[in-house]
Amino acid sequence: MSIIPGKAAVVGIGQTPFGKGLGRTEYDMGLEAILAACEDAGISPSEIDGLVRFDMESLDEEMLLSALGNPDLSYFIGTPMGGGGSASVLVHAALGIASGMAETIVCYRSRARGKNSSFGKAQNQGGRYWERLAADLPDVSGMWHVPQGLVTAFQEMAMITRRHQIEYGTTEDHFGEVAVTFREHAIRNPNAVMRMEMTLEDHHQSRMISDPLRLFDCNIETDGACAMIVTTAERARDLRQPPAIIRAGSLGAGSHHRRLSTLFDRSREEDSAARTGKRLFAQADLSPDDIDCAYFYDFFTSLVIIALEDYGFCPRGEGGPFVADGGISWDRGRLPCNTNGGQLSEAFIHGFNNNLEAVRQIRGTSTSQVEDCRFALVAGANTDPTGAFILERAS
Amino acid sequence: MSPSVPRPLPTHDDVEFWEATRRGEFRLQRCSDCSRWRHYPRPACPDCYSREYSWDEVSGRGRIYTWTVVRGPTLPVFQERVPLVVADVLLDEGVHFQAELLDCTPEEVRADLPVEATLTELDDEFTLVKFRPANR
Numbered sequence: 319m320s321i322i323p324g325k326a327a328v329v330g331i332g333q334t335p336f337g338k339g340l341g342r343t344e345y346d347m348g349l350e351a352i353l354a355a356c357e358d359a360g361i362s363p364s365e366i367d368g369l370v371r372f373d374m375e376s377l378d379e380e381m382l383l384s385a386l387g388n389p390d391l392s393y394f395i396g397t398p399m400g401g402g403g404s405a406s407v408l409v410h411a412a413l414g415i416a417s418g419m420a421e422t423i424v425c426y427r428s429r430a431r432g433k434n435s436s437f438g439k440a441q442n443q444g445g446r447y448w449e450r451l452a453a454d455l456p457d458v459s460g461m462w463h464v465p466q467g468l469v470t471a472f473q474e475m476a477m478i479t480r481r482h483q484i485e486y487g488t489t490e491d492h493f494g495e496v497a498v499t500f501r502e503h504a505i506r507n508p509n510a511v512m513r514m515e516m517t518l519e520d521h522h523q524s525r526m527i528s529d530p531l532r533l534f535d536c537n538i539e540t541d542g543a544c545a546m547i548v549t550t551a552e553r554a555r556d557l558r559q560p561p562a563i564i565r566a567g568s569l570g571a572g573s574h575h576r577r578l579s580t581l582f583d584r585s586r587e588e589d590s591a592a593r594t595g596k597r598l599f600a601q602a603d604l605s606p607d608d609i610d611c612a613y614f615y616d617f618f619t620s621l622v623i624i625a626l627e628d629y630g631f632c633p634r635g636e637g638g639p640f641v642a643d644g645g646i647s648w649d650r651g652r653l654p655c656n657t658n659g660g661q662l663s664e665a666f667i668h669g670f671n672n673n674l675e676a677v678r679q680i681r682g683t684s685t686s687q688v689e690d691c692r693f694a695l696v697a698g699a700n701t702d703p704t705g706a707f708i709l710e711r712a713s
Numbered sequence: 714m715s716p717s718v719p720r721p722l723p724t725h726d727d728v729e730f731w732e733a734t735r736r737g738e739f740r741l742q743r744c745s746d747c748s749r750w751r752h753y754p755r756p757a758c759p760d761c762y763s764r765e766y767s768w769d770e771v772s773g774r775g776r777i778y779t780w781t782v783v784r785g786p787t788l789p790v791f792q793e794r795v796p797l798v799v800a801d802v803l804l805d806e807g808v809h810f811q812a813e814l815l816d817c818t819p820e821e822v823r824a825d826l827p828v829e830a831t832l833t834e835l836d837d838e839f840t841l842v843k844f845r846p847a848n849r
Contacts, residue, residue, distance in 0.1 A: 460719075465718050465841055466843070467787070467799050467813055468799050469783075469788050470787065473799065476781035477801055477811075480779045526782070526784050528781045528783050530781075578801060578809065579752050579753055579801075579808070579809040580759075
C-alpha cells in the first residue's frame with residue numbers, strides 16, 4: 319500500500335522561453351523557472367523546504383540555493399538518469415510530501431543543450447554532451463559501444479526501433495504520424511520552438527540520422543528550464559491555482575537500455591517501463607481507459623509507440639496502428655498525447671516540459687485542451703531507471 | 714592532428730577481453746558453475762550468482778538481431794566514414810554483442826543475416842571485435 323495517492327499536489331509551474339542558442343546559463347534559466355513557479359503558486363521562495371533534482375543536472379544546487387536566499391531544506395533527493403528520471407522527480411516530491419519530510423518542494427530541470435549553446439569549457443555551459451567524449455573513455459559501459467561507432471542515444475534507440483520493426487512490422491508512416499501529430503500540437507502552442515507545418519511526406523523526406531530514425535523522428539535540441547512547486551493536497555486548496563493532485567506515482571529499475579546486451583536478453587514485458595506502468599495503475603486503482611491524456615517521453619517517435627505498449631494502452635506490437643490516423647491527436651485521438659508538441663516540437667527539457675503540460679490540462683489551460691480532463695498520465699523515458707505519475711483534477 | 718577513435722579504459726573486470734583480442738582471440742566470460750556465457754563482463758553470474766568464471770573463446774558466429782546505419786551527426790572520426798553499419802549480433806553462444814558490421818552495405822544488411830567475427834586493430838594497444846557477413 320503506497321502512501322502517495324492523493325496526498326500531494328502540483329500548485330505552481332514555471333518556465334523560461336524555449337529556444338535554440340539562447341546564450342544563457344543553466345543557472346540563470348533554472349532560477350527564472352523556479353521563481354516563476356513560486357509566483358504561479360503564490361508562495362515565497364523562502365517557503366521552499368524540499369528540493370528534487372535530476373542527478374544529471376549540471377546546475378549546482380548550492381549556487382541555486384544561495385540565489386534563492388538559502389531556504390531551510392529538510393528534504394532533498396536526486397533521480398538517476400536524464401529522461402528516465404523526468405517523471406520520477408514528481409514521484410519523489412510526492413513521497414517527500416506524503417511522508418511529512420517537507421511541505422513545499424521544488425523540482426526543476428535546466429538545460430542549455432542546443433548545439434549552438436556551448437560557451438566556454440565549464441560543464442554547465444551547455445552543448446551536446448557526446449561531443450565532449452574524451453579520447454580515452456572514462457565510462458566503463460561506453461568502452462563497448464563508442465569505439466564501434468555507437469556514440470549517441472539516438473543510435474542506440476535506432477537499434478531498439480529497428481527491432482520493433484523486425485518483430486511487429488512497425489512502419490515509417492507510424493513514426494511519421496507521431497511527428498506530424500505533435501507538430502500539430504506545437505503549432506497551436508505559442509511557447510513551442512518548432513511551429514512550421516509538417517506533413518507525413520516532409521517527415522519521410524527529412525534526412526536519415528541513424529536508420530530507421532530520421533531527423534524528424536528525433537527530439538529537437540533546445541535551451542530552457544522548467545520548474546514545479548509541490549505541496550500538500552490540503553494546503554493546495556488555499557493557493558492560487560486549481561491543484562493537480564498526484565493520484566499515483568511509481569518507479570522502475572532493472573532492465574538497462576544503456577547496456578543493450580542485457581536489454582536484448584530480456585523480453586519487453588520485463589522492461590522497467592512496463593513494470594512501472596503496472597504498478598502505477600494498481601496504485602491509482604485506475605486502468606488505461608480512465609486516462610484522458612498522456613505524456614510520453616518523446617525523445618524519438620518510435621519510443622512513444624513502444625511506451626503506448628509499455629503502459630498498456632494497446633497490446634504489444636500494436637503501438638504503430640494505435641498512432642495511425644491521428645490516434646494520439648488532441649482533438650480526434652483515442653488518447654491525446656503530448657498536447658504541448660512534446661520534445662519533438664515544443665522543447666527538449668528532459669521531459670520536464672511534458673510534466674508542465676499535464677498540469678495545464680488538469681487546470682484546463684492547455685492550448686490544445688482536452689475536454690473535461692480529469693486524469694493525465696506522465697511517463698519518463700522508457701529507458702532505465704524510469705518513473706511515471708498520474709495527475710487528477712480536484713473534485 | 715586527425716581525429717581518433719575514443720579508446721577503451723580497461724578495468725580489472727574486463728582486461729582479459731582486451732588482452733585476448735590483442736592476441737587475435739575473441740573470448741567472453743563463462744560461468745564455471747552453470748556454464749552460461751555473459752557479456753558485458755560482470756564479476757558474478759546473473760543466473761546463479763557464482764563468482765567463478767573463465768574467459769573462453771567463442772565461435773565468433775552469430776546472426777544479426779538488429780542494426781542501425783550511422784549517418785551522423787557523430788564524432789568527427791566516425792563522420793569521416795559514414796554510412797557506418799553497427800549491429801547487435803546474437804552469437805551462437807546466446808549472447809548479444811554490438812559491433813560494426815564490415816563488408817556489408819546498408820542495403821545488404823537484414824535481420825538474421827549470418828555473420829562472423831573479424832578482429833580489427835584499433836592501434837598498438839587495442840583490437841576491436843567487428844563482424845562481417847559469413848561465408849564470403
